[in-house]
Amino acid sequence: MKMTDDEVRAMVAEMLAEQHRLQQANFDAIVLRTVASVLASFGIDNDDRKELRADFQHLRRWRTSVEQAQSYTLKAVITVIATGLMGVVGLSVKVVLGK
Incomplete structure (x- = not known):
């Protein structure tokens, strides 16, 4: 065939x-x-997948909270510096106008 x-x-x-x-x-x-x-x-271990996943989720939450804290810290430092500079300028104007 x-x-x-x-x-x-x-x-x-x-x-x-x-x-x-x-x-x-x-x-x-x-x-x-x-x-x-x-x-x-x-x-x-191959059977620890759920625990491993939970560990990675915890690490991710920890990392994001640290990043958020760093952001708040930077904002606080900038605010303190700006407030200090405004205070110095205000005192300087008061001293100059006071004489």
């Missing part, structure tokens, strides 16, 4: 698609094992 060109193309395309699916599955398994190995080297 002789196969047509279209049948050959369809068969080759199906085989290539199946090969691609198998390679993708192997790639996904390799990546998963690599990530698990890296996390294990840091002392993080």
